[in-house]
Amino acid sequence: MLILGHELSDCNSVYYPEMEITKPTLLLSKEIALRNIQNMARKANDHGLNFRPHFKTHQSAEIGEWFRDAGVKCITVSSLTMANYFADIGWDDITIAFSVNIPEIPEMNELAGRINLNLLIENKEGLAALQEKITWHTGVFIKIDTGYNRTGIESSRTQLIDELLETIQKSPLLQFKGFLSHTGHTYHANSTHDIFSRHFDALLKMKALKMRYRSEWPELMISMGDTPSCSICDNFDGVDEIRPGNFVFYDLTQFKLGVCQLTDIAVRMVCPVIAVHPSRNEVVIYGGAIHFAKDSIINIDGKPLFGRIVVEENDKKILLDERNYLHALSQEHGILKITPRDLSYFKPGNLIEIIPVHSCLTANLMKEYLTTEGEIIKMLPFY
Amino acid sequence: MLILGHELSDCNSVYYPEMEITKPTLLLSKEIALRNIQNMARKANDHGLNFRPHFKTHQSAEIGEWFRDAGVKCITVSSLTMANYFADIGWDDITIAFSVNIPEIPEMNELAGRINLNLLIENKEGLAALQEKITWHTGVFIKIDTGYNRTGIESSRTQLIDELLETIQKSPLLQFKGFLSHTGHTYHANSTHDIFSRHFDALLKMKALKMRYRSEWPELMISMGDTPSCSICDNFDGVDEIRPGNFVFYDLTQFKLGVCQLTDIAVRMVCPVIAVHPSRNEVVIYGGAIHFAKDSIINIDGKPLFGRIVVEENDKKILLDERNYLHALSQEHGILKITPRDLSYFKPGNLIEIIPVHSCLTANLMKEYLTTEGEIIKMLPFY
Numbered sequence: 001m002l003i004l005g006h007e008l009s010d011c012n013s014v015y016y017p018e019m020e021i022t023k024p025t026l027l028l029s030k031e032i033a034l035r036n037i038q039n040m041a042r043k044a045n046d047h048g049l050n051f052r053p054h055f056k057t058h059q060s061a062e063i064g065e066w067f068r069d070a071g072v073k074c075i076t077v078s079s080l081t082m083a084n085y086f087a088d089i090g091w092d093d094i095t096i097a098f099s100v101n102i103p104e105i106p107e108m109n110e111l112a113g114r115i116n117l118n119l120l121i122e123n124k125e126g127l128a129a130l131q132e133k134i135t136w137h138t139g140v141f142i143k144i145d146t147g148y149n150r151t152g153i154e155s156s157r158t159q160l161i162d163e164l165l166e167t168i169q170k171s172p173l174l175q176f177k178g179f180l181s182h183t184g185h186t187y188h189a190n191s192t193h194d195i196f197s198r199h200f201d202a203l204l205k206m207k208a209l210k211m212r213y214r215s216e217w218p219e220l221m222i223s224m225g226d227t228p229s230c231s232i233c234d235n236f237d238g239v240d241e242i243r244p245g246n247f248v249f250y251d252l253t254q255f256k257l258g259v260c261q262l263t264d265i266a267v268r269m270v271c272p273v274i275a276v277h278p279s280r281n282e283v284v285i286y287g288g289a290i291h292f293a294k295d296s297i298i299n300i301d302g303k304p305l306f307g308r309i310v311v312e313e314n315d316k317k318i319l320l321d322e323r324n325y326l327h328a329l330s331q332e333h334g335i336l337k338i339t340p341r342d343l344s345y346f347k348p349g350n351l352i353e354i355i356p357v358h359s360c361l362t363a364n365l366m367k368e369y370l371t372t373e374g375e376i377i378k379m380l381p382f383y
Numbered sequence: 384m385l386i387l388g389h390e391l392s393d394c395n396s397v398y399y400p401e402m403e404i405t406k407p408t409l410l411l412s413k414e415i416a417l418r419n420i421q422n423m424a425r426k427a428n429d430h431g432l433n434f435r436p437h438f439k440t441h442q443s444a445e446i447g448e449w450f451r452d453a454g455v456k457c458i459t460v461s462s463l464t465m466a467n468y469f470a471d472i473g474w475d476d477i478t479i480a481f482s483v484n485i486p487e488i489p490e491m492n493e494l495a496g497r498i499n500l501n502l503l504i505e506n507k508e509g510l511a512a513l514q515e516k517i518t519w520h521t522g523v524f525i526k527i528d529t530g531y532n533r534t535g536i537e538s539s540r541t542q543l544i545d546e547l548l549e550t551i552q553k554s555p556l557l558q559f560k561g562f563l564s565h566t567g568h569t570y571h572a573n574s575t576h577d578i579f580s581r582h583f584d585a586l587l588k589m590k591a592l593k594m595r596y597r598s599e600w601p602e603l604m605i606s607m608g609d610t611p612s613c614s615i616c617d618n619f620d621g622v623d624e625i626r627p628g629n630f631v632f633y634d635l636t637q638f639k640l641g642v643c644q645l646t647d648i649a650v651r652m653v654c655p656v657i658a659v660h661p662s663r664n665e666v667v668i669y670g671g672a673i674h675f676a677k678d679s680i681i682n683i684d685g686k687p688l689f690g691r692i693v694v695e696e697n698d699k700k701i702l703l704d705e706r707n708y709l710h711a712l713s714q715e716h717g718i719l720k721i722t723p724r725d726l727s728y729f730k731p732g733n734l735i736e737i738i739p740v741h742s743c744l745t746a747n748l749m750k751e752y753l754t755t756e757g758e759i760i761k762m763l764p765f766y
């Protein structure tokens with residue numbers, strides 16, 4: 001565990017003033033990201049799980065290569081746009097983990113013709129449209145809702161599942177791959193124990209489906225995946241595949257959940273200081289909603305926190321305690337709450353770093369990374 | 384006033400299925416945007432005000448031309464990146480309405496050499512850096528905080544203002560243009576009366592500065608601008624220039640403030656329906672945080688609302704009442720709360736429209752518009 005107010009060593013290798021950073025810049029520690037990738041790949045391997053990481057977090061061809069170097073051969077994305085981007089650079093086994101979007105089926109045919117494509121269905125309308133319009137062999141997962149209540153079929157609705165399977169069986173181009181879920185309610189857990197119990201409950205539901213349907217579909221897979229449970233749970237009974245995504249960078253949301261250490265977070269936003277307002281203990285930075293996005297967590301003072309602050313002192317990075325934080329965002333401005341004691345770290349024109357609350361949305365806005373090795377990494381260009 | 388549940392006529396001209404919309408698409412009514420531009424241009428003209436609209440809302444070369452057609456010759460932007468983009472397409476009089484970001488001053492010189500550039504200062508450090516590094520004639524506004532408390536100098540701090548002016552006077556390249564403020568606390572008003580009173584208070588503060596300094600600086604301007612007060616107030620006593628931005632599109636935030644009608648909102652997101660969950664009165668759409676951004680307003684049920692819903696019935700657009708709304712967003716998914724009565728409007732694969740809460744952030748994410756005339760309009764490509 002990192003001691004607050006003390007040195008935060010992992011990103012010390014970047015001495016950014018030499019890199020001429022002049023505006024909000026998303027800094028990526030390649031070392032930390034590689035470690036996160038290797039740890040998750042090893043965990044999947046140790047548990048005999050197929051590792052199909054979600055690429056919506058980084059959305060980058062180059063970071064995809066880091067996964068390939070760790071042995072990854074198949075990936076998850078959240079849209080056809082993203083699937084096309086990664087297919088164009090050589091990924092040939094992709095699951096679009098988003099229940100089939102009917103208007104896009106004609107465009108999916110082109111992709112299904114050149115890679116192994118898996119789609120999700122969760123209702124008769126989606127399946128009927130697929131059956132009618134798909135022109136290539138396509139894998140199909142049935143999307144199960146294990147309790148997140150965002151979307152999917154509750155695992156108890158076996159009559160609907162039976163009907164869907166009957167239709168799939170009659171469709172020569174559709175191959176049933178198994179049941180897929182995203183146990184996203186681990187993000188709303190109040191403790192790591194709560195993550196374990198939500199994950200375990202999801203496991204039971206998915207395993208019950210496997211037991212029920214495997215005599216008829218002996219090849220069926222159970223695909224699960226959310227960063228909280230994949231990071232801290234060790235029970236994957238009945239699971240064949242995991243699809244976590246956020247773990248490549250982690251963020252303050254995961255730290256607050258107890259899923260990672262602060263030193264596991266691979267991204268930080270470098271922001272110039274614009275103004276210091278001692279009368280209200282605030283500092284204005286260049287870095288706003290169009291850089292960070294607006295997800296927040298609740299700080300110790302009960303107020304929304306949009307980021308934690310890292311400053312530099314004698315060439316060392318210092319993490320300020322939670323009484324200092326990014327507390328408001330407008331389009332380009334960020335407002336930091338700073339204790340009187342720590343105000344002296346801030347001078348107009350200086351650069352500071354912010355650890356983001358939700359790395360997926362922050363990366364999606366920034367569209368490129370500056371690595372600790374001084375390299376610029378581009379993301380999916382328009383999305 | 385629009386009657387809920389009845390026809391919303393202004394966007395009827397778009398019959399999008401023929402345009403083959405397959406994924407979240409930001410629809411722009413050119414007719415409404417042009418009307419909004421003309422109304423504000425006329426208002427500025429009627430009050431003898433210089434109209435310097437803020438282009439951060441639309442960030443588009445083409446929409447900029449619509450302003451030019453309405454007689455606009457000078458603009459406001461919120462970053463050097465945006466200033467460069469608009470300078471490259473012929474805008475030669477630009478104010479960067481963001482207190483000077485010291486690390487970017489060297490890059491500003493290139494721009495200052497080819498257009499009339501105005502910068503904002505609010506502290507000695509920013510001014511000293513400008514004085515030291517600027518190599519071309521540049522206009523300078525002093526940024527005043529009229530009560531928003533985001534950033535700027537309180538109007539009562541005349542000693543600091545005196546010191547800044549003394550320095551500016553000695554700087555051969557810096558030309559003092561006047562005092563600039565953004566009365567952004569009109570966005571936190573509880574009523575239109577409250578907008579009037581906040582605007583009036585800001586007027587008094589700015590006029591007091593004008594009175595105090597105009598003998599020494601007879602050319603000084605007072606520049607103000609926020610969409611709420613520019614839209615509904617008629618007292619601009621002492622003001623020389625207005626810089627509103629959001630009004631070109633408006634949005635639900637402005638509607639809730641009483642600043643515009645729903646029929647003045649020029650943008651809507653078209654989203655495909657993915658799944659219908661009658662058991663919890665929810666509908667899942669393709670359209671999430673990476674399309675809308677995450678600003679919300681409080682709905683009549685006390686919960687956050689991320690958008691209002693427009694459906695189609697017999698070729699007419701129908702606005703559903705507030706019991707139906709976009710109530711949650713994850714990266715790609717949007718969750719609608721829908722009353723049992725209105726669930727029948729939603730079928731997987733259909734397209735619906737969402738009126739956004741904050742059009743600036745939504746446009747910033749989408750990077751292009753589809754106009755009601757079937758044209759694709761691009762925005763500033765990477766930002």
